Amino acid sequence: MVPNDIKTKTKTKTKTYDITIDRGGSEPMTFTLELAPELTVLDALEEIRYSLDDTLLYRHSCHHGSCGTCACIINGTEALACMSVLSSLPGQEITIRPLEGFPVIGDLLVDLSEMVRLMPEGPCLRDSTLKKESLPPEGVDRWVRFENCIECGSCMSACPVTGPFIGPAPLAALHRAIEQTEDPQELERLRSRAYAPDGVDGCDAQFACSRVCPVKVAPGRHITQLKRERTS
Amino acid sequence: MHDISVVVIGGGGTGAAITYDLCERGLSVTLVERGELTSGTTGRHHGQLHCGARYAMADTHIATECMKESRILRRIAPDAIEYNGGLFVAVTDEDCTHTESFIEACLEAGIPAQSITTEQALAYEPALSEQIQAAVLVPDGTIDPWRLALHFFAGAKQTGRAVIRPYAEVVGIETGTSGVTGVAVRQLITGRTETIPADIIINAAGPWAGTIAQLAGADLSVSPSPGTMLAVKGRLTDMVISRLHPAGDGDIIVPQRELTIIGSTQWLSSDPDIVRIPEGDIPFLLRAADQMLPSFSTRPHHMAWAAARPLYGSSRVTDDVRSLSRDFACIDHGQVDKIRGLFSVVGGKATTLRAMGEITADAVCSACGITAPCTTDQKRLPAYRSFYTGGLYGAE
Structure with a gap:
């Protein structure tokens, strides 16, 4: 050496x-x-x-x-x-x-703190996307991995919307949280945030967010899905 | 509340854990960091939550401590850990000769290592080499280094007794007849230099700790010892995969998000500021990874990076860097250099950051006659995002 x-x-x-x-x-x-x-x-x-x-x-x-x-x-x-x-x-x-x-x-x-404040609490972990036949060993609840979103702010910066809009990162996080929660009250709270006047309706569907996302979260796709799921 | 001003130097995991522990015990702490938080060594570490198995054969004490601390971190900061367990795999006949002694050493350290069949190992992780000859299951995991540190910073802020000041570079340590009196810092944001009064100064500057100690006229032997990590795109496993042999270079693969990361190498550097990857490290790491996960080198290259670890002890003359202690030390310069109120914390590893905080806070409290006990192993830390509450860097 x-x-x-x-x-x-x-x-x-x-x-x-x-x-x-x-x-x-x-x-x-x-x-x-x-x-x-x-x-x-x-x-x-x-x-x-x-x-x-x-x-x-x-x-x-x-x-x-x-x-x-x-x-x-x-x-x-x-x-x-x-x-x-x-x-x-x-x-x-x-x-x-x-x-x-x-x-x-x-x-x-x-200072990214305003964006982070708009993100819903958790989930920071999700199921692993690796396809496996084996359950994890004893002591490991489920195969897990961190969320893709690294809260870098790129999507917020690239978003061309100028009106009241909480932005792509919080909406993508809200959508993930809506998909994962099993608590009806929490679901209602998350949905009312996503569909508030400065929520999905603020989005112009220009997809600048998805283009710049360095970890391919595709916030624009999450927002599109939220719009579709409004009445569900 | 105690009427003692503490300044912690260094915004890495160690400084975060020390600040949190002291604030929990009722002290007021100002933490200064010359760049962004965790921009030195902490942010760039491999991301392994060590159960201690890697150290079991060489040092039972470190292994026991890692097992204990990894359990605590899983309890107090679960959002910063992908906990999927780990496998040690024997690739060669020689590796196989270590299996029994490895498991014995793990059990002696309280690590529930368990021999499993290679078929079972491949069922857990189909990307493993079919050539593996033995496999041992251990409770390893993956850490998000930035977010784990943020959990501790958030915990410190939540007490209302911490001021976290990144972009504040220490340029002097002021002392009087009765010991340290303050820390002179250059604020990069305002351009001003000011002195923060301090009864206690804790030097947690990692590979820069020797430089900080010099500012107070104390001699501290810390060797910046960088290592290279290499990430490929795509997640090949959920578990941490380690080579079953005496700890060496390129023998740990840590998955994280959509990446798979092999590390590390180790060399000695005189400058921890700018670390460049040595020629040869990347081909070496690719070969080493392929022995455990044959598809590793076929994956698209993501990034290679290096960061200087802080190793305590003089190492300029040694040939084998890995033989240096990986353990950490808390030095009371009041005892060794007659500089009352100055403490240095050196060495250690990410998994044991909370313990480093506890041991350092114990030493400080003992020197100040404070009897408050440590509680950081009991409370779940607040969400890392709550660090941002009230502004990015807290009260200024």
Whole structure:
């Protein structure tokens, strides 16, 4: 084992990237960096934070598309910075903006708390989608997995609706909760939330939410189903 | 309520659990983190809820602790855990020679490991290699690292005694004749530098803990030791799959959401800020995964990432990094460096975050003459989403 950093040096050729952080309100700032193309936009932000601008505000945690913290608008489209590989983007000029529709605390840092407040409590887990003949072992109630939605806010940002509307992420979560609940009172509560004036009727069916969702929750499909199930 | 100001440095799982425990005991705590919460090591860990089986042959104490803590976490934070159990599988003849001693070691640590037939293992997880020669069932699971930490932050906030301040970088630790007096932080959001008064400072900065200790003139040996994880698209199993052999590289596969993740490798780094994946790690991990789940490398690549683990103890001269203790230590710098009020917490692992919180809070309370007992193993934590109540980062 090599007990130092030597092992981490790669032979990959770097390219010159111009990364523009468009903070909105203030002048956009462009940083020029030499980066290996297999790195991600999040890696670029980390390089900027540690070598060029130690005040840069951005969110990140898991670095593999599971936590949902690093969503921002990259070259005009909502995406997770950690899953946006530089070589997959056209050209070497990249513009990054904070998500739309959320209060911007600074740079790329937005406050998602209003969206989270609109999400119904649970369910965070659901049945596994793996097809298996075997029941789980003793001590495991059922084969489970986390919900797909990582609450990243991309769908909320991309949604073109400007009127009163709670937005795609809470509606998709409401629909999942409606499908899973077995409590009639809870069902009634969830349905009245989904069909409130700022609920499904606010949706223009433009499906921007489904297009940008990084984990394929397809909120637009959930909303369409909610509309169909209104009278059931 | 106690009239003692505590500042916790580091917004990872450890800092979250310490803050929650101290607040539950009636202390007021300000937590500072230089980036987003869990943006250091916690958020990037493999996501395994360890029942302790992996450590059973090498260290019964750690194994016992993992079993105990994984049971507690399943009770207090069920929404952050996919609990499907785990399998240790023997791939080679040599692996098979460990089966009996592995099960014995698990049982000795209180882990209900159970030998099952390979047919049964394949029924549980059809994606397993048909070449496996033995299988042992253990109570492992999958953690959502960000949301598990949020549960603890939410619990701390719910007490009304916690102030959680991300984007606040510690730039100095102030001391007087009777010990620490405050923490100087640079607020990234406002650009201002200010001093937060503190009677007690807890350094929970993970691989950065050595740097923080230096600010107070204390010597703390922490080695940033990164490892690589590799995720492919598609969920191949529900259970955590581990190789039945002495713990090594690339021998754990953790499923999570629609992903399957193999890890890890391990090397030593001097800089925990920027960690790049070493050449060779990805092909190595793909080969290692295929030995247990042959379709792993055929799945579309999702992402590879690395993060620095904090390992306690000097390791610059050792050849075998995995021989370093995986256990954690709470150091009272009042005892070892004559810096009263400064504590450092180093090492440990995600599964035992609550215990790290308890042990650290015990040490702090003992130093302050507070007798409130720990209750964090009893109460179910509030929903992780409740962390967002009252604004993203709480009272400012």
